[in-house]
Amino acid sequence: MDYDAMFKGALEALKKEGNYRIFAELEREAGAFPKAISHAAATPEEVTVWCSNDYLGMGQHPAVIDAMCETARACGTGAGGTRNISGNTHQHALLEAELADLHGKERALLFTSGYVSNWAALSTLGSRLPNAVILSDEKNHASMIEGIRHSRAGKVIWRHNDPEDLDAKLSDLPKEATPIVAFESVYSMDGDICPMEEIVEVAEKHGAMTYLDEVHAVGMYGPRGGGVSEERGLADRITLIEGTLGKAFGVVGGYITGSEALCDFIRSFASGFIFTTALPPAVAAAAQVSVAHLKRSEMERMRQRAQVKKLRARLDAMGIPHLPNDSHIIPVMIQDPVKCRMLADILMQDFGIYVQPINYPTVPKGTERLRFTPGPLHSDDDIDHLVRALETLWRQCALARAVA
Numbered sequence: 001m002d003y004d005a006m007f008k009g010a011l012e013a014l015k016k017e018g019n020y021r022i023f024a025e026l027e028r029e030a031g032a033f034p035k036a037i038s039h040a041a042a043t044p045e046e047v048t049v050w051c052s053n054d055y056l057g058m059g060q061h062p063a064v065i066d067a068m069c070e071t072a073r074a075c076g077t078g079a080g081g082t083r084n085i086s087g088n089t090h091q092h093a094l095l096e097a098e099l100a101d102l103h104g105k106e107r108a109l110l111f112t113s114g115y116v117s118n119w120a121a122l123s124t125l126g127s128r129l130p131n132a133v134i135l136s137d138e139k140n141h142a143s144m145i146e147g148i149r150h151s152r153a154g155k156v157i158w159r160h161n162d163p164e165d166l167d168a169k170l171s172d173l174p175k176e177a178t179p180i181v182a183f184e185s186v187y188s189m190d191g192d193i194c195p196m197e198e199i200v201e202v203a204e205k206h207g208a209m210t211y212l213d214e215v216h217a218v219g220m221y222g223p224r225g226g227g228v229s230e231e232r233g234l235a236d237r238i239t240l241i242e243g244t245l246g247k248a249f250g251v252v253g254g255y256i257t258g259s260e261a262l263c264d265f266i267r268s269f270a271s272g273f274i275f276t277t278a279l280p281p282a283v284a285a286a287a288q289v290s291v292a293h294l295k296r297s298e299m300e301r302m303r304q305r306a307q308v309k310k311l312r313a314r315l316d317a318m319g320i321p322h323l324p325n326d327s328h329i330i331p332v333m334i335q336d337p338v339k340c341r342m343l344a345d346i347l348m349q350d351f352g353i354y355v356q357p358i359n360y361p362t363v364p365k366g367t368e369r370l371r372f373t374p375g376p377l378h379s380d381d382d383i384d385h386l387v388r389a390l391e392t393l394w395r396q397c398a399l400a401r402a403v404a
Contacts, residue, residue, distance in 0.1 A: 018337030019359045033060045033377050044352035048382055050372050051355045055220060056300040057377040058250030058290045068286035079278035087278030095288040102226050102291060103241045105257040109267055112276055114215045114244030117254030118143035120272025126151025128269055129178045135169055137183040144182055163198040170206040179208035185228035186216040189363050191329030196228055200237050209239045219248025220328060225294040251287040253279050303376035311374050314387045319401030330372040340368040343393055351389040
């Protein structure tokens with residue numbers, strides 16, 4: 001059996017479809033973000049990163065860097081094992097307390113990534129709660145889908161951001177069911193924000209547990225960066241809030257927050273927590289400093305929103321089609337995987353602009369896009385350069401314009 005031939009055949013099919021992923025080899029320089037050094041051939045040496053999920057540039061913040069370096073020097077690098085064996089440190093405890101406070105919850109629990117926190121928490125709840133049925137928004141992230149699948153619990157898909165459909169689906173459940181409503185605040189590919197209050201009210205009407213993924217909102221929304229649930233005053237009505245340390249907080253890791261009993265339940269039964277080496281203490285220390293800083297500082301969020309507003313206005317003025325939404329994510333729609341890859345390559349090679357094409361399976365076929373995430377460290381000159389580059393490409397490639 002020629003296994004390599006099978007692998008190569010599948011990869012060739014991906015390439016023909018335009019869905020083969022190519023990684024850019026970049027080197028970030030502390031203090032220079034969003035500029036980065038490119039090690040790829042046929043590109044400028046310095047490029048501007050326009051698709052980072054380090055939304056506020058906190059991975060470059062001097063206090064965050066200092067906390068990581070100082071803790072590594074003091075404690076070493078790795079945690080030394082799982083939290084259950086030898087990897088439970090003071091830095092983990094401090095970070096969990098910071099996160100619990102951020103969301104106004106009794107407790108928090110750390111994981112190695114946001115993907116793992118969703119997978120572990122949902123799979124544990126679905127498999128351990130009696131007669132569990134997880135009602136999942138149809139556009140939920142792959143990590144949530146995998147957690148639900150792994151749980152082998154009952155699953156019901158409700159229409160995206162549609163509380164009325166959720167209400168109907170909950171009404172159809174048998175009386176003995178334990179319903180868990182799983183949804184996100186900010187959906188990362190379209191950038192839309194859920195009607196959170198209406199969803200919570202429907203869940204409360206049916207006595208359902210609410211599971212909220214805030215990974216693209218923590219640090220970004222609310223007076224202390226607690227996410228959309230804090231911004232709308234709903235955090236205390238949501239059973240479990242899940243987040244990440246790898247986006248607006250600029251480090252790495254995931255977490256859940258909730259009641260003491262809920263977090264202890266997940267800690268005690270989730271294989272994705274029990275059998276995984278803990279985050280390095282230096283990472284936990286850096287994340288704790290980042291979370292604490294964004295609780296106090298509005299400067300990063302205000303600057304970021306100003307740059308988002310500027311870029312949207314410039315795109316509108318040129319007729320560059322982008323999805324309207326109320327978030328910080330700007331999806332410029334291409335709707336063709338080959339063109340999407342080509343445009344990203346030209347932007348990188350000719351203009352020093354780095355943005356990755358978003359193709360299937362991340363988004364449905366026919367909805368391919370370039371996803372821009374302006375941050376507080378993008379200058380007005382950066383925006384001008386990006387806009388000029390896009391205008392050039394739209395003109396040269398005769399791409400469709402948005403209708404005013």
